[in-house]
Amino acid sequence: xxxxxTETQDMLRDTLARFLADTYDFETRKKMLASPxxxxxxxxRALSSELGLTSAPFAEEHGGMGGGAIENMIMMEELGKVIxxxxxxxxxxxxxxxxxxxxxxxxxxxxxxxxxGDTTIAFAYAEPxxxxxxxxxxxxxxxxxxxxxxxxxxxxxxxxxxxxxxxxTARTGGSRRERAGVELFLIDANSPGxxxxxxxxxxxxRASEVYFxxxxxxxxxxxxxxIDLIERIVDEATVAVCAEGSGIAxxxxxxxxxxxxxxxxxGQPIGKFQxxxxxMADMLIEAEQIASMTLMGTLRLNIPAAERKxxxxxxxxxxxxxxxxxxxxxxxxxGGIGITMELAIGHYFKRATMIExxxxxxxxxxxxxxxxxLPA
Amino acid sequence: xxxxFSPEDxxxxxxxxxxxxxxxxxxxxxxxxxxxxxxxxxxxxxxxxLYKKGWVAxxxxxxxxxxxxxxxxxxxxxxETARADCIRLMPFGLTMVGPVIYTFGTPExxxxxxxxxxxxxxxxCQGYSEPGSGSDLASLRTRAVRDGDHYIVNGQKTWTTMAQxxxxxxxxxxxxxxxxxxxxxxxLLVDMKTPGIEVRPIITLxxxxxxxxxxxxxxxxxxxxRVYEEDKGWTCAKFLLAHERVGIAGVAASKRGIERIRQxxxxxxxxxxxxxxxxxxxxxxxxxxxxxxxxEYTELRTLAGEAAGKGPxxxxxxxxxxxxxxxxxxxxxxxxxxxxxxxxxxxxFGEGDNEHGIGPAWANRAAPTxxxxxxxxxxxxxxxxxxxxIAKMVxxx
Numbered sequence: 001x002x003x004x005x006t007e008t009q010d011m012l013r014d015t016l017a018r019f020l021a022d023t024y025d026f027e028t029r030k031k032m033l034a035s036p037x038x039x040x041x042x043x044x045r046a047l048s049s050e051l052g053l054t055s056a057p058f059a060e061e062h063g064g065m066g067g068g069a070i071e072n073m074i075m076m077e078e079l080g081k082v083i084x085x086x087x088x089x090x091x092x093x094x095x096x097x098x099x100x101x102x103x104x105x106x107x108x109x110x111x112x113x114x115x116x117g118d119t120t121i122a123f124a125y126a127e128p129x130x131x132x133x134x135x136x137x138x139x140x141x142x143x144x145x146x147x148x149x150x151x152x153x154x155x156x157x158x159x160x161x162x163x164x165x166x167x168x169t170a171r172t173g174g175s176r177r178e179r180a181g182v183e184l185f186l187i188d189a190n191s192p193g194x195x196x197x198x199x200x201x202x203x204x205x206r207a208s209e210v211y212f213x214x215x216x217x218x219x220x221x222x223x224x225x226x227i228d229l230i231e232r233i234v235d236e237a238t239v240a241v242c243a244e245g246s247g248i249a250x251x252x253x254x255x256x257x258x259x260x261x262x263x264x265x266x267g268q269p270i271g272k273f274q275x276x277x278x279x280m281a282d283m284l285i286e287a288e289q290i291a292s293m294t295l296m297g298t299l300r301l302n303i304p305a306a307e308r309k310x311x312x313x314x315x316x317x318x319x320x321x322x323x324x325x326x327x328x329x330x331x332x333x334x335g336g337i338g339i340t341m342e343l344a345i346g347h348y349f350k351r352a353t354m355i356e357x358x359x360x361x362x363x364x365x366x367x368x369x370x371x372x373x374l375p376a
Numbered sequence: 377x378x379x380x381f382s383p384e385d386x387x388x389x390x391x392x393x394x395x396x397x398x399x400x401x402x403x404x405x406x407x408x409x410x411x412x413x414x415x416x417x418x419x420x421x422x423x424x425x426l427y428k429k430g431w432v433a434x435x436x437x438x439x440x441x442x443x444x445x446x447x448x449x450x451x452x453x454x455x456e457t458a459r460a461d462c463i464r465l466m467p468f469g470l471t472m473v474g475p476v477i478y479t480f481g482t483p484e485x486x487x488x489x490x491x492x493x494x495x496x497x498x499x500x501c502q503g504y505s506e507p508g509s510g511s512d513l514a515s516l517r518t519r520a521v522r523d524g525d526h527y528i529v530n531g532q533k534t535w536t537t538m539a540q541x542x543x544x545x546x547x548x549x550x551x552x553x554x555x556x557x558x559x560x561x562x563x564l565l566v567d568m569k570t571p572g573i574e575v576r577p578i579i580t581l582x583x584x585x586x587x588x589x590x591x592x593x594x595x596x597x598x599x600x601x602r603v604y605e606e607d608k609g610w611t612c613a614k615f616l617l618a619h620e621r622v623g624i625a626g627v628a629a630s631k632r633g634i635e636r637i638r639q640x641x642x643x644x645x646x647x648x649x650x651x652x653x654x655x656x657x658x659x660x661x662x663x664x665x666x667x668x669x670x671x672e673y674t675e676l677r678t679l680a681g682e683a684a685g686k687g688p689x690x691x692x693x694x695x696x697x698x699x700x701x702x703x704x705x706x707x708x709x710x711x712x713x714x715x716x717x718x719x720x721x722x723x724x725f726g727e728g729d730n731e732h733g734i735g736p737a738w739a740n741r742a743a744p745t746x747x748x749x750x751x752x753x754x755x756x757x758x759x760x761x762x763x764x765x766i767a768k769m770v771x772x773x
Contacts, residue, residue: 126716128735131646155735156716177647199734200724202743207719209734265512275760331750335510335758336535336587339580339751346581350747353711354719361712363656 003295008065009074016053016078019046024082026344029204032085038206039085039162047086048117054092055115058100062111069236073243073298080247083344083351085204087120087159093240095121095167097233098184102223106186110165122163122189123237124154124210125230132360134169134230135179139212141170146219148172148185150193150212160208161198163189168212169230172222184230185221192216203351228305235312238359239297242319245355246294248348249287249323252330255345256280259334276333283329286322293318310372313365320355320362327352385448392456399425400462407463413584416499416541419466423496426465432494433470440478440486441494447683451676458628459635466538468500469493473546475619476563476612480604489544489565501539503547503566503590504613506532511761513548514557514610518592520549520564522599527551527564529572529595535755539575539588542568547592552607563609565601572596580751582744583723617757618692624756625699627672633706634664640713640738651713664705671698690769693762700752700759707746714739 005013023043032040048054056071058064065071072093079088096114099107113119130136139152150170160166166189174181193215196208223229257280260271270276297315300308327349331338338345360368381389401421407414426432434450436442445453474493477485492498509516518531529549539545545566552560566573572595577585604612638661641652651657675695711718717735722744725734734740753759767773 128717129645131715133647136647156719158719197734200721201719202721202747203719205719264508265510265515267515270511273760275763328750332753332758335754336505336751339748339754341579341581341583346747350581350743353743353746357712357715357718363654367656 005070005074009067009070012053012056012065012067012071013074013078015051016047016075017081019051019053020078020082020084024084026347029083029085029347033200033204037162038200041162044086044120045117047088048115052115054088054117057092057096058111058115062107063115064111069239069298069301072236072240073294076240076243077247077294080244080351081251083204083248083251083347085206087122087162089237089240089244090123090159090163091119091121094123094233094237095119095165095186097236098167098186098223098229101229101232102225106220106223110186113164119165120159120163121165121167121186122157122160122208124157124160124166124168125234126155126157128153128155130155132364133177134234135182135227136177137169137171137182138176139168139170141172141183141185141217141222143172144216148217148219148221150185150187150215150217152212154210154212156201156207157210158201158205158207160189160196160210161206165189166194166210170212179227182227182230184223184225184233185217186223187215187217187221201354203354204347231305231309234359235308236301238312238316239294239301241355241358242290242294242297242315245319245323245352246287246290248352248355249283249290249326252326252345252348252352253280253283253287255343255348256283256330256333259345270333279329279333283326286325290319290322290326306372310369313360313369313372316360317362317365317369320357320365323352323356381448381452385452388449389452389456392453393460395429395431396456396460396462399429400460401425404463406461414463418463420496420499422463423465427495432465432496433474435471436474437478440474440490447676447679451679454628455631458632461632464629466499468502468538468542468546469498471619472502472616473500473544473565476546476603476616477565479615480563480612482600484600485565485603498543499538499541501536501542501545501568501590503533503536503545505535507534507589510535511758513613514561516548516550516561518547518549519553520551520562520597522551523596525599527562527597527599527602529564529566529592529597531592533590533592534578534587536575536588536590537586539568539590540577540585542575544568545590546603548609548613551609555607558610560607561609561613562606563603563612564597565603566595566597567601570595570597581747582741583721584744584748586748618689624752625671625675625695626703627668627675627699630668630699630702630706631672633703634661634668636738637661637706637709637713640710644713644736657709657712660705660709664702664709667698667705668702671695671702674698690765693757693765693770696756697753697759697762700756703752704749707742707749710738711742711746714742718743 055064056067060066091114099111127138141148141150166187168185171181172183193213195211198208201207260276261269263270293315297312300311330345331349334345337343404418431443433441434443434445434453438444477489506516520527520529545568547564547566548561549564550560551562572593574591576589578587579585642650644651646654678691717739720734722740
């Protein structure tokens with residue numbers, strides 16, 4: 001067993017952390033959020049073509065660094081520390097993960113664009129009725145000659161307004177909630193028959209409702225693998241948002257400790273009060289456990305599917321609960337100022353809250369774990 | 377002792393129900409449930425209906441305009457107004473400064489202010505917290521210096537709810553910087569139109585403008601607007617805080633909140649079954665009802681004690697702690713129900729696409745409300761402070 005990072009991995013982390021420290025301060029982030037596009041495309045350009053960081057988890061044959069899940073974890077943690085609103089999860093982790101899993105011509109064609117920063121991907125999997133069951137899909141992909149025709153409505157598609165490609169789950173057969181017949185498609189985001197309603201999300205991203213109306217797509221848009229492939233890339237994404245949450249939990253703790261050293265009430269820094277000290281000690285316990293579970297999940301992504309799913313569900317359930325404690329404690333310890341737009345802490349709290357339910361709540365994942373591991 | 381309503385109580389309940397059905401302003405219906413922001417006019421429209429009926433201040437003594445209702449009738453009233461989803465009246469005049477004025481004020485102050493609080497003519501705000509004085513309220517530094525028959529007030533208040541609409545504010549100010557902290561504070565009624573007052577908005581996490589900073593620069597306040605003795609304002613402040621804590625429990629509104637969650641979760645699907653059939657979800661609903669019932673009967677016992685002449689004491693901290701926690705859990709459950717539709721931020725929805733709504737309407741404010749409701753364990757004396765009060769005042773530690 002070896003839980004240490006390689007020199008290359010340490011270097012990657014340092015490069016990204018330094019870049020974000022220079023470019024992603026709270027005030028700059030606020031301006032990006034308020035801009036019409038909701039982000040600064042120059043940042044993505046810098047992360048990809050200039051610094052080469054988006055190449056980290058890809059194979060050398062595609063121009064990548066040959067990394068994988070650990071590199072994704074490192075990056076997501078650092079992005080979490082500045083509550084970055086970049087489409088990294090969607091493009092590099094999810095889109096990249098799907099392409100690596102299927103390989104072949106489509107991987108050869110699309111991965112270089114991700115590395116270069118020209119290709120951004122959004123993951124259209126959620127549906128209005130679906131909650132967290134990945135097979136609860138009403139969107140249809142009907143075979144039509146050599147291609148397919150998509151019809152349906154995808155909900156809350158993060159990063160869709162910025163995407164060049166959409167990764168879409170749709171049903172080629174079977175009835176709603178049936179595992180068989182669910183497939184994954186990678187399509188041009190500007191295909192005729194796609195319409196979007198764009199909005200900002202409560203945690204600062206841009207997202208869309210995406211509607212497919214007789215949207216004709218080519219046959220090779222289908223990435224073979226069905227629901228098993230979808231579950232795999234969602235498990236990878238789940239662990240990645242846990243890593244993001246891990247970075248956020250650290251910042252929630254750091255910011256709270258710092259604040260309680262400065263803020264004085266009753267003639268002393270409020271950090272001297274035992275009630276608050278214990279609360280912050282609990283935050284540290286949660287942050288440590290979040291980091292531990294994230295690492296465990298990251299290292300267990302390449303085991304047989306049933307074991308992987310059980311492991312990832314334990315990770316996500318623990319991280320969701322930990323983020324709730326960390327976020328609520330940070331706000332409570334700050335007092336009123338923690339609920340305003342003025343301090344960064346509230347914005348970390350908002351993102352932490354959305355991660356709690358992203359790809360499934362603690363309850364959802366405990367249920368999935370129970371179903372996989374406990375006798376009925 | 378009897379838990380059942382008497383025939384008189386049932387008749388009263390029916391009267392209240394009919395009155396609300398016939399008189400609650402049509403344009404307000406559903407607004408509270410959808411979490412819509414309420415304008416000053418919204419608040420005042422219901423206020424004025426109740427004023428006309430003589431029901432605007434049930435808790436006040438009859439001589440000042442109260443209803444003379446029994447504890448049971450007041451309980452029925454709050455149940456029925458919450459059940460009908462009536463908006464809550466602004467508390468700053470009716471449940472905060474009003475009782476202070478009729479308890480500690482001069483006959484002139486009572487005559488001048490109480491009728492205008494009842495009629496809704498004056499909108500009040502509360503000038504308590506300061507940037508450096510939150511939980512440690514008694515350390516407040518806003519200074520009032522006597523100048524003939526005026527005080528000259530300088531300083532800054534914060535978290536002043538709805539001050540943007542206020543005609544009057546009640547302010548805690550330091551009149552004697554040399555006395556022990558609590559002993560040099562006075563309670564002033566300030567006309568918000570007085571020169572030298574500036575109100576600046578603070579935007580909270582859900583994007584709301586509810587609270588403000590209030591800056592006071594050489595604000596001249598007539599001495600006759602001081603309530604109670606000079607330097608003894610802390611007595612009024614404590615009295616008001618204890619009263620505030622009782623109302624803060626929000627039992628009836630939380631009951632309505634649970635009812636709403638039951639309705640939504642019975643219709644929202646989780647797979648092929650309603651969300652309410654999900655064992656984890658229904659357990660949380662059941663636990664909330666358990667805790668809310670415990671709170672309800674604790675409040676009823678407190679109110680019965682009050683009716684028997686015991687003022688609300690440190691026990692009201694119990695109500696504040698549990699009431700605020702329950703309010704937060706309600707918003708957690710609502711956000712959980714929203715699922716993927718917790719994410720869209722309703723203030724960013726563009727105009728012009730009426731064909732495609734974004735998620736169910738009830739989900740639109742789930743996340744902003746969850747964020748905003750973190751305030752309940754902070755305001756009115758944070759829950760940490762409430763536990764200190766229990767430890768010190770009740771347990772004698």
